[in-house]
Amino acid sequence: MTPNVRLKTAVEEAGFTQAELVEKLNEQLRTAGHRGTVSDRTVRYWLTGKSRWPHPRQRAALEAVFGRPTVELGFVPPEGPLLRRTFLASTTATAAGSTLPTTPSTTGRVGTSDVARLRASLDGLMALDDARGGHAALERTALSGAAECLGSQSRASSQRVRQRLLGLAADFTATAAWSNIDARHLGRAQGQLKEALYLARMADDPTAEMRVWNSVAMLAHQRKEHNQAVDAAHAAQATAITRRDPLFASLAHARTAVGHANKGDRQPALRSLGFAEDLLGKANPSTPRPSWIAFYGPAELYALSAIVQDRLGDAAEAEAASHKALAVLPGQFRRNRALATARLGLAQLHQGDTEQACDTASTVFDLMAGGQLPGRMRSLMSDFYRDLQEQALTCPVARAWGDRYRDQWSRK
Template sequence: MGANLALKGRMTEFGVTQEELARRMNDAIEEFTGRQGDVSDRTIRNLLSGRTRRPIARTCVALERVFGCSVEELGFSPPRSAAPPEDPVQRRSFITSVVGSTTASFVPVPRRIGASDVLRLQDGLDHLTALDDHRGGHSALEKAALAGAQQTLELQQHGVSERVGQQFFGIAADYTSRAAWSCTDEGRLDQAQQYLDRTVILAGMSLDWAAQFSAWNQIAMLARQQQRHNDAVAAAQAAQALPITRRDPLLASLAQARLAIGYSNRNDTQAALRSLGHAEEALAKADRASRPSWIAFYGAAELLSMTAIVQQRLGLPAEAEASSHRALAITPDRYRRNRALSTVRLALAQLHQGDADLACATAGEVFGIMEGSDIPGRIRSELRAFNHAVGDRTPGSRTGAEWADRLRANRS
């Protein structure tokens, strides 16, 4: 029996002490069980010394959430209740198999249901998040998410423990939330509302604060698109009030950014700028702790993009242009939709400063960014809004006519 060098190396890489690792693992356990974990310094010492080579399932899930890799990569053997390893080809074909049918079943019901199934279902959520990052919302993503929610709830009915059952409710909430988001991104807001109503119920049954945060975050976004700005503020405040938000600066930052947008849409300048300041302060305190994949999009680039929205709403186009430039400079290429949206907002800020030619050239870059994929409804809506703004500011101009022709030619 020797020291676990793999775990020690990961701790060094992440810059965490034994005490900090215990705290993060307990937080992770609370997120997926609804109850604070009982990982102690002694637990960590046993893991590092090699005394514990096959941790219990709960500990395995917590380790994988904190470090973002399998327990095998951390030098451990999986728990004895784990299902046989999933074939890599089967894993890669997840999306293909799911989107082919709304009734597709991509997680077989095993004889023993437990932590391994939780991990497999969460892996499916990660695949959907990656697909959304690349293409944006579309009907195949919606169907895959609904199939995932259905499969999860079917597993929940197979006599699982209370703890695992709550986890399944949380995962079903996340899948339903993905379906809602796909509809929101496509511009099908009424359908998105129906899915979100269901999401809130499932998240409440799960006792999973992260799932509840995700639901309120989406409700705030949907309310903004529906022009229900008081509701958007209330939803962001609900997200802000959750216990997990008070503990996690990253979530606190996102909730404050949503509040800032809501306040700006209500023309409450001071409240909007104050919330932006709080969002920046909280983000500066955020660490690299493991979190659900859906929030991977949020960081400095997204906060700058949301800042540009607030500044534009408050009549500060020069500041909005600067924020949009900064956002685009650091937004990863894989977030194509985010880059496209920031580009439209940059174009709008340029237009509001009187440079229609530059603004139209900037907006035209969206078609190159999204080349090879249908343009999601939310981006098309932003482009139409930009087109109307060009018409209002340069009526009868050649620039406006050429832009309108280009927009029509790139309908998809």
């Protein structure tokens, strides 16, 4: 049983006592026309981790009191069939309640409202990924969404709806692929990215195509195929959306910078990073964009800059960039905060500050409390442990960190 650290922190930040929280939650329930069913024991079970997924009405009350989705408060939805029924709701009001059926409907015409419902379900998957990272249930549900989109095409009310369904199928498939990249199931991800690219081109959807090339670059990065990573990032730069929206162009250049840095090509890496910074400054934050790119902004660019600087041997600059990333990272990106924290620990370790590095890296386990570390994060922590062994394993602090790392690693 793992304590809910994120809920405890939220309660402390709001200045509530446990009794005050109970009162506020029951007040929200009564306002919504329900009985006040939250007790001191209920809150205690949440804080200790004994209860990890509240009743739907209680989740709504929690979100109203704290102004954030329940997954950001450290709650973890159950796996399996319940995921589809209870957690595909988007964290925004427009998507609330949307779900994917287990099989596509076989009657009636499919119109723009159906497309909107599917898009809202996809947004819900993005929120789940932001909080927990890639895992098998997310992949399965994303593939179910792609299947529904493709199965609905024959009943589309217009050619425009058909194209939008194809684009959504590409996005759902790319989401499944991304889940596998994050979980380090790289073989499955490769096949899904090929399918997603085919669908994106059939849909004539340059945004979906850019998303696929971005993921292809990340897949090549995970496989240490750095030439292919640069090629994929260049392909992302060449998509039509990057000419229309500098935010997408900035991401493509940032991904190129990481590829060059991994190859040890200092000047191309810094040049691409400079392009990414300039383009991000030109992007209009209020422009409507798909939910998958919500992760990208100043915080993510700082985080990618930290990777580039560390790869180029500039650990002090990498540490500074990581601090900047963590300072401006939006609260809902729990997994990305943990990744940026791990990068900060690596940068500190590469400067010889072993004790500080171990303290920093230890907070990754706290940030991800209540769930497994995604495979990509486990790999990064493995990199930290490897470098720690090379530098200072005999140090008491390093030994203690190694013991905790092995304990976390052994958890299923």
